[in-house]
Amino acid sequence: DTEVTQTPKHLVMGMTNKKSLKCEQHMGHRAMYWYKQKAKKPPELMFVYSYEKLSINESVPSRFSPECPNSSLLNLHLHALQPEDSALYLCASSQESDTSRPHYGYTFGSGTRLTVV
Amino acid sequence: AQKVTQAQTEISVVEKEDVTLDCVYETRDTTYYLFWYKQPPSGELVFLIRRNSFDEQNEISGRYSWNFQKSTSSFNFTITASQVVDSAVYFCALSLTGTYKYIFGTGTRLKVLA
Numbered sequence: 001d002t003e004v005t006q007t008p009k010h011l012v013m014g015m016t017n018k019k020s021l022k023c024e025q026h027m028g029h030r031a032m033y034w035y036k037q038k039a040k041k042p043p044e045l046m047f048v049y050s051y052e053k054l055s056i057n058e059s060v061p062s063r064f065s066p067e068c069p070n071s072s073l074l075n076l077h078l079h080a081l082q083p084e085d086s087a088l089y090l091c092a093s094s095q096e097s098d099t100s101r102p103h104y105g106y107t108f109g110s111g112t113r114l115t116v117v
Numbered sequence: 118a119q120k121v122t123q124a125q126t127e128i129s130v131v132e133k134e135d136v137t138l139d140c141v142y143e144t145r146d147t148t149y150y151l152f153w154y155k156q157p158p159s160g161e162l163v164f165l166i167r168r169n170s171f172d173e174q175n176e177i178s179g180r181y182s183w184n185f186q187k188s189t190s191s192f193n194f195t196i197t198a199s200q201v202v203d204s205a206v207y208f209c210a211l212s213l214t215g216t217y218k219y220i221f222g223t224g225t226r227l228k229v230l231a
Contacts, residue, residue, distance in 0.1 A: 031217065042208055042221030043162070056217060088160055103150045103167075103212045106219075110161035 003027075004109035006091050012115045015081060021112045023074040023091030031055075032074045033106065034066060035090040043090055049074060081116045088113050119144045121211050123222035130199050131230050138194045138225045140209030146170075150212040151185065151192045152219070157205040165207075168192065199229045 004025045013019050023032065031050045035043035048056035049068040057066075063085075065077040074091055092106040120143040130136045142151065153165040166176060168185050176183045180197045196203055206226045210219040 033217070040224075042224055043219075045218055048217045090160075090162065092162075103214075105150075105152055105164045105167045106162070107164065108154075108162040110159055113160070 004091055004093055004107050006089075006109035006112050008112060009110065010113050010115075012117060013078065013081065014117055015083070017081075018077070018079045020078065021076040021089055021091075021114075023076075023109055024072055025093045025107070026072055027093065027095070027107065028071075029093035029095050029107070030071070031094045031096070032068065033092040033094070034074070034076055035092060035108075037088040037090055037111070039087075047076075078114075081114075083116050086115045119146075119211060119213065119220050121209055121220050121222035123207075123209055123225050125225045126223070127226040127228070129228040129230060132201060133198050135195060135197050136199050136227065136229075138196075138207050138209075138227065140192045140194065140222060142190050142192065142209070142211045142220075144211060144213065146213050148214045152210045152212065153183065153192075153194050154208045154210065155205045156208065156224070162208065165194075196227075199227075201229050201231050203227060204229045 007022045033048050034046040036046050037043040045058050046060045047066045052068045052071055063080050067075040088111045090111045091109040094106050095104050122141045149170045151168045154162040155165055156162050166183055173185050182195045184193045206224045208224045209222040212219050
């Protein structure tokens with residue numbers, strides 16, 4: 001299995017809703033990532049988990065709350081989002097989590113297209 | 118400062134034409150990694166190639182080839198005999214030792230017309 005699976009593929013939520021995005025990989029990768037991508041822009045890093053621990057939070061607003069319940073699963077909990085949070089949310093994983101070692105690249109999921117109304 | 122420039126915002130070609138996507142990077146680090154990813158309309162970023170800064174060998178994979186030149190800080194990507202399925206946004210990215218972060222270029226949208 002060489003995939004990163006994200007669910008749901010599409011999500012529409014109101015500004016007062018609470019929802020969660022899910023990401024799963026079974027490649028034994030040790031690092032997992034959340035990226036946000038606005039239309040016609042490159043992806044922007046949000047969070048990094050290494051060995052199930054949060055390593056990096058790129059100053060993301062607290063209305064986004066990541067969680068890594070186990071080495072295969074990554075969630076992003078959403079609460080009180082704003083319309084400007086509408087974007088494609090991409091999950092990725094990488095084999096190597098030690099940043100001093102060669103970086104072999106990410107495996108990305110196909111993303112969740114989020115619309116906040 | 119680190120930066121990746123993809124000056125071509127959008128390219129349109131007719132099927133079977135060859136096309137080159139340009140990527141110019143800036144970094145003062147001596148150890149770094151360069152990547153190309155393809156993002157089709159379905160959304161996922163598909164890994165195409167990785168190069169480390171010590172390996173300037175050009176690479177060919179089927180219709181795809183990459184030209185890495187440290188002297189000009191460029192890592193260009195050529196598609197030979199393009200096909201409609203090659204239509205996508207292509208991102209060049211730079212990664213440095215000691216960081217998880219990719220520095221992405223702004224992407225080049227390639228449209229291959231039948």
